[in-house]
Every structure is written in structure tokens, then in C-alpha cells.
Amino acid sequence: MQARVRALETLLTEKGLIDPAAIDAIVETYETKVGPRNGAHVVAKAWTNPAFAEWLRVDATAAIESLGYTGRQGEHMRAVFNTPGTHNMVVCTLCSCYPWSVLGLPPVWYKAPAYRSRAVINPRAVLSEFGVTLSPETQIRVWDSTAELRYLVVPERPAGTEGWDEAALAALVTRDSMIGTGLALAVGDGQ
Structure with missing residues (x-):
């Protein structure tokens, strides 16, 4: 290609x-x-500001827009939050709907038919191929983006980041962690 x-x-x-x-x-x-840096800023703000996190949970489109991130394929957003018991993953089974304004250009694999079908059929195996191993007790929720609604995964905040500012936290957030095919970087990995 x-x-x-x-x-x-x-x-x-x-x-x-x-x-x-x-x-x-x-x-x-x-x-x-445009893209992953914007999304990383959104995630870091949610990690440090509980009021913003709640706004993001209730009305992601408005919360994201308040930071100045709007535009192509980011008009209608929903944020889904990873927890110790739930891991979220995003796919677009029909085409490749993707929130460019917060994640940038879509990766080639996101558009691939193999990812689009396998992410729904066997998400745990797909995550394993991306190097993400979750405990068997962790529920995996797969969200299907559409032309009307796109998703942003808010990964779990890494341990040991208490007291960190937004810029330092944003450095731990990857594009893949905001799609759900990765995790936020551990302390020491992003610095």
C-alpha cells in the first residue's frame, strides 16, 4: 500500500x-x-478534573468542543471509560468512521476488513495481537462507530501518576489507548 x-x-x-x-x-x-495530541489532552483533563470527566461522560461532543477540538468526523462523540472490570474497544464494522479531530488520521489496520470483523467476533484475541492481555474477568465492550456517532475510549489512569499535571499525563496517552487496542503507557514509558 x-x-x-x-x-x-x-x-x-x-x-x-x-x-x-x-x-x-x-x-x-x-x-x-490535529489528532492524537488533542485526544490525549481530553483524556488527561478527564483524569485530573472530575467535573470535566463527568461532562465528558454525559455530553462528550460539548466537552471536547470546549477544548477547541471540532471538525471532520468529530461532530457527534461519546466517551467510554475503561475501569478495572471493563475494557472498551472501538471498531467501525461498516466502513471506517473515525473521530479525526481527536485521534488524527485513522491507522491502516482500523480500516482493514480483518480488524473490522474480528474485533466484534473475538475482541480478546485481537487485543492479544496488539499486545494487550486482560484478566479473564475483565469484560470487553466493543463499540461500533457510525456516521452518526463516534467513540473515544478514556483509558484507565496509570498508577503512580497522582499529582501529575495534564501535560505529563497526556504524554502517557496513545492513539491506540483511545481506540481501546492499547493501554495508557506505564509510568516511565511516556516520559
């Missing part, structure tokens, strides 16, 4: 139809200004 994208970009550049600098700027925007 990457070779095809490069070949297409090269062809379009040679024909003068696209400017590689413009493509780089767009990708840079989605990698650094």
Missing part, C-alpha cells in the same frame, strides 16, 4: 497536479496539530 501511495504521489507530482510540500503540510497537520 505504501509503495502504491508513493507511486501515485510521484505521478501526480510529475504531472504538476499536486505540490509535495502541500501534502507534507497536510500530513504534518494531522500528525501533530
Whole structure:
């Protein structure tokens, strides 16, 4: 797939139809200004501010918008919170609905038919392939994103982070942890 994208970009550049600098700027925007950093900020705020966490739980769209994160495929959001007994995971079984404004560009695997079907049929096995092993007692809830509603997983706050500020906490939040195919980084992993 990457070779095809490069070949297409090269062809379009040679024909003068696209400017590689413009493509780089767009990708840079989605990698650094839009996306996972935004979602990490939302999660860190929820971890440090109980009132914000409750607002996020009740009206994620408004809570997220209050931080300035709106736009493409993030208009209707719901936040689901991981707990010691429940792990949430997001999939879009019909296409690849994904909240770009808080998670950035969707990973290739998120759009893959194998992920889209297997996440529903056997989520524990899929999580294992991502390196996430949960206790057998942990319930796994799979949320199906749609064109009308997209999900953000709020992972459990890592132990040993009491007293940390939002910026330090945000460094522990990964895109995969906000999809549910990963966990927040442990203390020492994100710093």
C-alpha cells in the first residue's frame, strides 16, 4: 500500500497536479496539530478534573468542543471509560468512521476488513495481537462507530501518576489507548 501511495504521489507530482510540500503540510497537520495530541489532552483533563470527566461522560461532543477540538468526523462523540472490570474497544464494522479531530488520521489496520470483523467476533484475541492481555474477568465492550456517532475510549489512569499535571499525563496517552487496542503507557514509558 505504501509503495502504491508513493507511486501515485510521484505521478501526480510529475504531472504538476499536486505540490509535495502541500501534502507534507497536510500530513504534518494531522500528525501533530490535529489528532492524537488533542485526544490525549481530553483524556488527561478527564483524569485530573472530575467535573470535566463527568461532562465528558454525559455530553462528550460539548466537552471536547470546549477544548477547541471540532471538525471532520468529530461532530457527534461519546466517551467510554475503561475501569478495572471493563475494557472498551472501538471498531467501525461498516466502513471506517473515525473521530479525526481527536485521534488524527485513522491507522491502516482500523480500516482493514480483518480488524473490522474480528474485533466484534473475538475482541480478546485481537487485543492479544496488539499486545494487550486482560484478566479473564475483565469484560470487553466493543463499540461500533457510525456516521452518526463516534467513540473515544478514556483509558484507565496509570498508577503512580497522582499529582501529575495534564501535560505529563497526556504524554502517557496513545492513539491506540483511545481506540481501546492499547493501554495508557506505564509510568516511565511516556516520559
